[in-house]
Amino acid sequence: MELQVNGARTFCYTGGKEFDPAKPTVVFIHGVLNDHSVWILQTRYFAHHGFNVLAPDLPGHCRSAGEPPRSVEEGADFILKLLDAAGVQQAALVGHSFGSLIALEAAARAPERISKLALVGTAFPMKVSPALLESSLSQPEKAIAMVNVFSLSMLAPPPSALGPGTWLYGGSRALMRRVLASNKEVNVFHRGFAACDSYAGGEEAMARVQCPVLFLLGRNDAMTPPKAAQALQAKARHAKTVVVEAGHQLMTEAPDATLFALKDFLGP
Known part of the structure; x- marks a missing residue:
């Protein structure tokens, strides 16, 4: 599904189902150097069990045009305008890592429009080490390798994720390289990390959130520990x-x- 947001083409994965604004909607927001595909199992489930699914590629990432978000606040504005473009008055937000901060800020800016908020692999502050921040700009291949070491705690996923024999490290690196290469004008790796690192409004934003919140955390997460x-x-x-x-x-x-x-959090 393609929508026009801020005058730019935005791709949204809908889980293999036609979008129906009359149904409850869940928006899935990916993190730095990812795209909609990281949500493949979860989005397909909800799309086939009574929900609309919108899993966008963030602006300037892969199949979406436009300027990549320079800040968490810009990302939040994009999500709210995405809801407008889809004709959705209220939705649940599910965000991972950078996407969790975007979801949080969107829920704080328009609390009446967000029914539930799920923060996956979240942290605040979400500081990025100076070495990793610099490497994401000057040596992105080195930074990709570093991120995968800290992001993954196992070599292969369960079959329900990507299939038997899949190598998590290799698959994740391939995805990150593809996302980085999708934008020839802007280094979306460094821009995303810089947005995470500079975001200062997390506690104030959470204080304004009115809906139920789920913190979904990885016990062995070295990037954003519980x-x-x-x-x-x-x-x-x-x-x-x-x-x-x-x-x-x-x-x-x-x-x-x-x-x-x-x-369990979002409903049947």
Whole structure:
């Protein structure tokens, strides 16, 4: 599905189903140097069980045109305008890593439009080491290798994620290279990391969120350890926390546990 957002073509994966604005809608927001495909199992499930699914490629990433978000706030504005373009008055948001901060900020800016908020692999502050930030700009291949070491806690995913024999490290590196190469004008790797690193409004944003919140965290996450979500958890009014056996890439390392937690939170 393609929508015009901020005058640019935006691709949204809909889980293999036609979009119907009359149904409840869930928006899945990917993280840095990812695209809609990281949500493949979860989006297809919800699309085939009574929900609309919108899993966009963020602007300037892969199949979406436009200027990549320079900040979490720009990303949040994009998500709210995406809802406008789709004709959706209210939706649940599910965001991973950088996408979790975007979802949080969107829920704070328009609390009446967000029914539920799921923060996957989240942290605040989401600081990026100076070495990794610099490498993402000057030596992106080195940075991709570093991110995969810290993001993944297992070599191969369960069959329900990407199929038997899949190598998580290799698959993740290939995806990141593809996303980086999709934009010849802007280094979306460095821009995304810089946006995470500079975001300062997390606690204030959470204090303005009115909907139920799910913190879905990986026990072995070295990028955003579970304890790094405590500042947000302390500000959340109606929150639930689920910790699964995975690293940072929960959606492929623990696909079933991630799906079950989202299903329990979002409904049947």
